[in-house]
Every structure is written in C-alpha cells, then in structure tokens.
Amino acid sequence: MAEEINKNQLLEQKKAVFDMIVEGPKLTGEAEAKEDDQYSLDTERGAQLYASFSDDELLELLRGSAQYLGHSPSQGEVHWILRAYLKARFKNWPRALRAAGLSRSAGRGGMSSEQMSQKNEEYQQMLNQIRGMAEQLGRIPHPSELPEICRKLKKRHRTWGEVLAAAGVEEAVAVHLQKEENLKDDELCILRELRALAERLNRSPLRGEVEQSLRESLLRRFGSWRNALYQIDLEPVRRITPFVNAPLQREKDKQRATHRQELYDCHYRLLKLDPQTQADLALVRKLAQQLGHPPGRREVPAEVRMRLQKACGSWSNALFQLGLQEKRGRFRQR
Known part of the structure; x- marks a missing residue:
C-alpha cells in the first residue's frame, strides 16, 4: 500500500527539504545520491514532496543559489x-535556468551576478514595452x-506565445475597456x-463568425473586438496559449502567423448551462x-467526463467554467 503523508507531515518535510536545498550540496557523486534518498522522485514520499513545490518556489531556490554563488549554477x-x-x-537544466531568468552559461566561467542583473533588467524593460x-x-x-x-x-523564448505569457499581456489588453454611453439607435x-x-452559439463569437459588415461596424465604433464584446458584458474567446507556434522571427517566405478558428484549445464562458x-x-x-x-x-x-467535454468543448474548458485551471499538475482557483 502506497505511503500517504498527511498535510502537517508534508509541510514539515517540505520545510526540511527546503532548508537542505538552501544549505547547498555537501557531498558529490554517489555519496550525494545516497544522502536523504527518501526524497527521491522514485519514492512515494519524494513524489508527493515534489508535487507540493510550485514552479515559482523551485525557481526562487535556483535564483537564491545563483545569488549566493555569484553566477548561474x-x-x-x-x-x-x-x-x-x-x-x-x-x-532539462538549461530550460530551468531560462525559466529562472538565469544565463544558460552555467558554472564559474558563466555570467556574473552583476551581468545577470543587468540582463534581467533589460529583459523586464522589453516585457514592459510589449505590455505597453x-x-x-x-x-x-x-x-x-x-x-x-x-x-x-530569440535566445530566451522559442515562440511569441511564451513572450506574451511572460509579459502578462492578457491583463494589459483589458486596461482601456469602457462602457459607451448615449449610444445611437444604429449602434x-x-x-x-x-x-x-x-x-x-451559447458563447462569445469569434471575429471570423461575424458577418464582415457587422464586424467592421463594431470595430469602427468600439475600437477593438474585446471592447465591442464588453458593451454586452461578454469576454472574447481566449486561446489557452496564443501564438503558441508563432516563431519570434519568421522566414521571408513564411506567411504571417494568425489565430486559428478552432475552439479545441480555447477557454470561453458558456452563456447558459x-x-x-x-x-x-x-x-x-x-x-x-x-x-x-x-x-x-x-x-x-x-460518463460525466464525456458529457462535459461535449457540452464545454474540452476538459480544460469544463474546468474553466468552474474557475479552475491546470498548471503542471497543481491546483489554482481563479
């Protein structure tokens, strides 16, 4: 029978592991692997502890190591x-370093803490420009x-979708939404x-689902598709990962990346249940x-899963109706 750890035990063991990580490695090679092997991913306890760490917690521990060492570990x-x-x-290790905003040139010959700090500042400025x-x-x-x-x-992110997520663009585009007053009859x-x-449709329409003349009238009057929907208390259908396959720089002969019209990788509210x-x-x-x-x-x-997938379009969108979101096996209430 698999070993279960109650919440209090899990918190205590997580703190112990956290403290060991902060202290840094004491042993090397095979000797290190035998130290505290109860926390290995091959054990039930280790798997539970691993799942209890958020991405941010793990990355912050990595950044702390970099700060202590003075370079990317x-x-x-x-x-x-x-x-x-x-x-x-x-x-892999380079991806972990990249997610933490650290140089992938790891070790003593890599980038110094001061250089990393400058690079990260430049990176944040670029994200601010995108958000702006x-x-x-x-x-x-x-x-x-x-x-x-x-x-x-290009060296930091593979796709434009990754950049948009890092910049928090979804929140930024909603800044200027406003309800228009004293609308005319034609509006x-x-x-x-x-x-x-x-x-x-029982959901917000995609732009491509709206007849062209109507779409153009809405955009001309309200400035953006999002703002047009906002007038009738709707939010646009949102790609879970917008521009997920769009490279940061396309080749000359490649067509410009656009949003697809399918709904399988989208989140949207059902108007009636x-x-x-x-x-x-x-x-x-x-x-x-x-x-x-x-x-x-x-x-x-x-039978429940199949009904919800049919009614909501996907399992991810079924969770979205409840304000739940999957992220690397962890639970977040929106």
Whole structure:
C-alpha cells in the first residue's frame, strides 16, 4: 500500500527539504545520491514532496543559489534534490535556468551576478514595452509589430506565445475597456445583432463568425473586438496559449502567423448551462475540493467526463467554467 503523508507531515518535510536545498550540496557523486534518498522522485514520499513545490518556489531556490554563488549554477553546484526536481519539472537544466531568468552559461566561467542583473533588467524593460503596446492597442500585439524585441528575445523564448505569457499581456489588453454611453439607435442595433449571435452559439463569437459588415461596424465604433464584446458584458474567446507556434522571427517566405478558428484549445464562458451540465460541474467542483487539485480525466466518472467535454468543448474548458485551471499538475482557483 502506497505511503500517504498527511498535510502537517508534508509541510514539515517540505520545510526540511527546503532548508537542505538552501544549505547547498555537501557531498558529490554517489555519496550525494545516497544522502536523504527518501526524497527521491522514485519514492512515494519524494513524489508527493515534489508535487507540493510550485514552479515559482523551485525557481526562487535556483535564483537564491545563483545569488549566493555569484553566477548561474551548474548542476553540481546545487543540492541534488533541487537538481532532480527542476529537471523533472522543466525537462532539462538549461530550460530551468531560462525559466529562472538565469544565463544558460552555467558554472564559474558563466555570467556574473552583476551581468545577470543587468540582463534581467533589460529583459523586464522589453516585457514592459510589449505590455505597453498591448494597453495602447487594446489587443495582443503581433510579433511583426515588435521586430527588434523579437530579435533580442530569440535566445530566451522559442515562440511569441511564451513572450506574451511572460509579459502578462492578457491583463494589459483589458486596461482601456469602457462602457459607451448615449449610444445611437444604429449602434444599439449592431450590439443587439452581436448579442443574438452569441446566444445562438451559447458563447462569445469569434471575429471570423461575424458577418464582415457587422464586424467592421463594431470595430469602427468600439475600437477593438474585446471592447465591442464588453458593451454586452461578454469576454472574447481566449486561446489557452496564443501564438503558441508563432516563431519570434519568421522566414521571408513564411506567411504571417494568425489565430486559428478552432475552439479545441480555447477557454470561453458558456452563456447558459443546462441542468445536466450544472450537476456534472458541481460534481467536478466537489472532487477538486476533496483532491486539492482539478480532477484529471481518469479521476472523473467516464460518463460525466464525456458529457462535459461535449457540452464545454474540452476538459480544460469544463474546468474553466468552474474557475479552475491546470498548471503542471497543481491546483489554482481563479
């Protein structure tokens, strides 16, 4: 029978592991691997402890090591537990360093703390510039609109979607939303048309689903698609990972990256829930509270999962209806 750790024990052991990591490696090679091997990912206890660490907690421990050492740590310069957990979470050491905002030139011959600090400051300035453009435009900027920043970020991020997530663009584009007052009859008419379409679809329409002349009228009057929807208390359909496959710099012969029209990788609110869907979502919420994380597909009765996937378009969007979000196996209430 698998060993279970109650919450108090888990917190105590997590603190002990945290303290060991902060102290740094004391042993090397095989001797190090035998030290505290109860926390190895190969054990039930180690797996539970690993799952209890958030991405931010692990990355902060890595940054702390870098600050103490004065350079990006090599794998042998951090405690083996931190090394194992980071490589499991981020797939390899260079990716962990990149996620922490550290130079991938690790070890004593790598970048100094002062140089890393300067690089990170420049990086934050670029993210602020992207966020500022999103606020100004009221929409997500396209990589072609910021070519110099894309060139500089090529070594740090693989896609424009990663950059947008790092910059917090989704929050930025909502800054200038405002309800328009004293609308004319023709303006109220185009909003009623938009609302009628939304009710037929049971969600916010995609731009491509709106007849061209109506779409152009809405954009001309309200400035952005997001702001047009805001007038009727709707939010746009949101890509879970916008521009996920868009490179930071496209080749000359490649077409400009655009949003796809499919909904399988989107989050959107259903305007109305039938009684069966309401009951199924209530069951999922109860399971989430019991488990401490959003239930995986296999943790929900098959018939419930299939009904929700059909009603909501995907399992991820079913969780979205409840304000739940999956992130690397952890649970977050939105």
